[in-house]
Amino acid sequence: MGKVNTKVQSVKKRINTEKVILIVLSVLFSLYAITLFFPMLWIFYNSVRHGSDFVFRQWQVTPLTIRNYVNLFKETPMLTMVLNSLVLAIVTSTFQIFATASMAHATASFRWRGSSIFYFIAISVMFIPTSGTLGIVYRLMSDLNLLDLHIGVVILASNGMGFSFLMLYSVYKNISPTYAEAAEIDGAGYWRRFLTIITPQAGATLIAMWILGFIGCWNDYAFPKIFLPSHKTLAVGVYEFSTKASQTGGTGYPQLFAAISISIIPILILFLVFQKQIMTISVGGGIKE
Amino acid sequence: MKKFAKKMMSLALATVACFTMIFATACGGNKGSTGDSGYDLRITYFDGGYGQGWITEGAKRFEELTGKKVGLIPSSEFDCGADIYLQSGKNLSDIYIIESSMWKGWVKSGYLEPLDSVYDTEVDTASGKQKISDFMDQQVKGKYYLERKIGNGMMQPWALPLGATPNAMAYNCDVLEVLPHNGVALSEEVVSSQTGLWIAPPRTVSELKAFIDDVNAYNATIPEGETKYVPLGWCGKNANILFYAIYSWWAQAQGYQTSNYEGEGSFADFWNFGNTSGDTRSHTLDTRVFLQTGLQVAIDTLIDILVDEDTDQWKNTLEDVMSISSQDLQKTFVSNSVKVKPVLVFAASYLESETIKYNYLDSDGDGQRDVNFKFMPVPKLDGYEGKDVVYCSYEDVMVVPQKATNKELAKQFLAFMCNQDNLEMFTKETKGCMRPFNYDARNIQGGNFSEYTQGVFDLYYNSLHAFEYPINCTDLLSVSNVYRYERPTFIGNDIDAFVKALKTENGRKIMTDIYNSINSHDVSTWVKNYRLTVVQ
C-alpha cells in the first residue's frame, strides 16, 4: 500500500511539474505572440498618421488620416501592382493544382506499367538539390518568348511535382473507386469522371492547396522580379518603395507603411477565414521513409 | 449555412479564375503596346534627371517640321527596361533615351543600329552648317564608338550623348558672408582684411582647410537649439560623389593630358589601361596604371580633410554620413528644415533643379528660398597653376534599336535635336543643362538662368573636363577594349569598400596594396574576354 502511495505521489508530483512547465511556456509563447504582432500593429498605426507627425511627434497621440492610402493609389502604380499580384496568384495557383491533380490522378488512380517511374520523377524533384539554374531558365524563357508575360510566370511556376504531388497522390489513392466505376457504367468518360466525381472528393485538400498556392504566389518576390519586370507585383513594389522611402526623408515612411499594410491585410483575412483547411493540410503528416 | 458560404466562395473563385485566365493569356502585353497606334515615331525616355520639357518641345518641333506624329513614353527605369524588348523585337520603340551604360552590351548583342549616317548629317549651327561629328565636343566623341563585333576592326558610333553634367561643389552664401576667419592671413580675394569675414569660397586646398577650421570654430559659438553647421557634406550611400574631388585633384597632380611623373602616363592615359595596340584583337593591359602617384595624392588629400587620423572616424561632415543618400544631402544643404547643415557640399550641376523637383528649396513656404547657394569648383591643389579641373559626366545617351520600325525617321529626329537652336532649347528647358556640342550656353537668349546655373556655365566653359575616356588616344582602334566594354573606375565596383578603406588606410596602401588591380578588378575575366596580353 505504501509503495502504491509513493508511486501515486511521484506521478502527481510529475504532473504538477509538467503543469508548471507548460504554464511557463504558455507565458513565453504569449510574449512571443506579442512581439509578433507589435511590429505589424505599429506599422499599421503609423500608416494612418501624417508624415510630419510620424517624424516630429512620434510618441504623441496625433490625428489619424487615410491620406497615405489615398496618395499611395494616386501617386504610385499601387492599384496595378495589386491587380498584377491578384491575377498572377489566382491563375498560377489554379494552373498549379490542375497540374498536380492531373499528375496525381494519372499515377494514383490507375494501375499501369510505368506509373511508378512517373511517380518517382514527381517526387524526385524534392530530393535532388539544385542551385545555379537561374541564368539558364532566364535565357530559356527569353528564347521561348515567355519573358515579361504573365503566362510565362504561370507556366514556370506550375509544376505538378514535389510535395503537393505527394499529398494529392495519397489523397487520390484513398478515394474509393466505387463512385467512379458506377459513373463509368453509366457512360461517363474519363474526363467527366476526373472532373466531376474524383476531384470533388479531394475537394477540401484541393481548396486548401489552392489557397496556399495563392498565398505563396502573392508573397513571391523572386519570380515576378526577374521574369515579369514590366508588370510589378505587390511584393516587388513594396521592396522598391522601401528602397526609395529613405530618399524622401522620414516623412515618406507612413506611405510605405500603408503599402506594407496592404500587402499583409488581405492575406491575414484569407487565412483567418480558411485557417482550418490551411492548417489541416499543412500538417503534412510528417514523412515516413 | 457554412457549407453553402464555402460553396459560394469556391464558385466565385472559380469564376474569377476563369476570367483572369482569359485576361492573363490575352494581355500580358508589354508597356507601350497601347497608345502606339497612329504614331510615326515612338520614343521611350527615362523620366528623371532632365525632366520632360525638352523632349516634349523637341517632339513638337519635329512634328511641325516633318508632319510626322511622335509618341513619347516615359519610363521609370534608367535603361527604360529596354533589354527585353530589344531581344524580342516586339513592342519596340524607335528611340531609347537612357541614363545607363547598358547600351554597350546591346551593341555586342546586335540590338542597336549604328549611327554613322547621323554623325555625318549636317546641322545648323551659329557658324553655318557643320557635320554633327565635327560639331560635337571632340574630346567626348570617341566614347560612343564600338565595334559591332569585337575584333572586326570597324569602329562605328552607336549612341548620341544627351547631357554634359559638370560635377564640383556648392557653397552656402548666407553662411559664408558671416563667417569670420581666424588664423593665418589669406588673400584679399577670399577674406576681407577689413571685416575679417569670408567674401568668396576657398580656391585652394589650404584655403579649404582654413575654411573648414573656421566653420568648426563658428559652429562652436552657436548656442544649443539653433541650427548647427558642418563644413563639408557628402553622402555615404552614394559615395561616388567623392569622385568629384578625387578626379579633379588626380588630374591636377598627375597631369591632365601630359604626365607629371615619368613612365606613369597622365590622367587621360589611365583610361586606356596601358593598351599599346591599334588592333582590337591584340590589346594589352598594363596594370601599373593603377599605381599612378597623382591618384594617391588625390586620395590622401581627401583623407586629410575627411578622416580624423587619431580616431579613424569621419570628421568635418554630417553625423552618420554613411546612411545619407544624395537626396538627403541635397535636403540638408538647401532646406532649413534640418538641424545640422553643411556649408559646402559636393554638388552636380543639377543640384538646383533636383531640389526644385523635390520641393526642398522653400521649406517654410514664405516664397523665398531657405538658402542662397552657388556652384564652385573643387579647390585646386596647392602649387597647381593650371585651369580648374571639373569632373564631367557624359553617360546619358540616345540609341536606336536595330529592329525598330522607323529607323530612318528616328535618325532624322536625333540629327534634328543636334541643330543649335534645339541644343539651346534643351539647355533652356532643362534649366541649364548643356549638351556636349560646340555652342556656348552663356549666349542663349531668353534663358533666364539662375545664379547657380550661371556659375555652372562659367566653370564649364573655363575649365578642363576630367572624365573617363583616354582623350589622348586619337586612334579609335587603340582605345582599350577594357574601357569600351567594361568602363571600370579606378577602384572596381566596390565603392563601399573603398570608402571603408579611406578611414584606416592611406592612398598608397589603397592603390598598391588593397586595391591593386588584381584584387579589386576582374582582371582575369577581362584578359579572357578580350584576349588581352598582360604587360605587367
Place this chain on the structure above:
Amino acid sequence: MTNSLVNKTGKHKNGMTRRHRKQMIFIFTLMLFPIFQWLIFWLYPNVTNFVLPFTTYDFFEGKIVFVGFENLLTEFEKVFSTPATRNAFLNSWRALPINFIILPISVIVGYAFSKHVPGERIFRILFFIPSIISTVTLVLCFKYIFEYAPSADLTGPGAVLLHKIGIDWHGWNMEYPQQVWPMIYIYCIWAGFSVNVIMISSAMQRIPESLIESAKLDGTGFWRELWSIRIPLIMPTISVFIINSIMCVTSFFLVPMTFMTTKGPEGIFDTFPWLMLRHVEENGLDPSTMIAVSTLGFILMIFLTPIILVTKAVTDKITPDVSF
C-alpha cells in the same frame, strides 16, 4: 443492365484492350502538361547546369566553348583570393547555424502543443502567421522597428529600447556588420521557428498514446520524455526538416537583401544566391551570365552535396527502427 464492358472487350494486336488504350490516352493527356513542364523547366535547366561550369563564352566568336576545368578553377580560386567573393560564399552558409538554433525551439514548441499547453488553439493559429506573410513584408516590419537613422529622422521603438538598455545600436548600418548580422539572426529565429511547429507537433501526435503512458508510468519526466521518446520517434520528420534547412543555403538572399539593400563593402552582406540574382538582373540575356550563375551554383553544390549525404546517413542511423 447490359454489361457493355463485355462487348467492348476484345484483344488487339499488342495485347491492349480498347478500354486500356483509351485509358492510356487519357493518362497521357493528363500528364502532358506537367511532364512537358518538368522536361523543359526542370530537366533541361538542371542538366545544362551540370555542363555549363565547364564552358566559357568566347566574346570574339560569340559562342560557348568547352574549356574543361579552367572556368571552374578560376571561379573557385576567387572564393579564396577575392574578399568580395569569399564573403559572399561564407555568408551563404550563415543560413545553416540559424536553422540549427531554430530546430530545438520548434521541437520544444511542438512538444508543448502536443502536451496541450494552455492557449494551444490560439497559439497554433498565431504562430502560423509568419509563414503566410511575405518575407519582404515581415523583414520590413522588423527592420523599421529597429531602424536608427538620425539624419533621416527615423528611430524605431526597438532602437529606442535597445539604447535604453544600454546597447549602442547603430541601426542597419553597413559600417557595423558585427551588429547587423546578429540582428538578422534574431529576425530569422523570430520569423522562422513557427513554420515547422505544426509539422512537428502533428508528427508527435501520431505517436501512440500507449507508448507515452507506459513511459509516464516508468517515471519519465517532461524533458526526458521529449528527449528519449518523442524526438527519436519523429526522427524522419526532423531529418526532412534538417535537409530542407541545409538546402536553404541555396536560396538565402531575400532576408539580407531586404534588410540592407546593398551588398556592403567587400560583400559583407552578400550571398551567392544574391550574386546570382544580380548577375541575371543586370545582364540576363548574355550567355556569359548563364555560365557565371551556373558556376556559382556548382561551387555551392560541391560543398552542399556531401553535407546533405552525410546528414542523411547520420539521421538514418540514429532513427530507431520502429513503425507505428
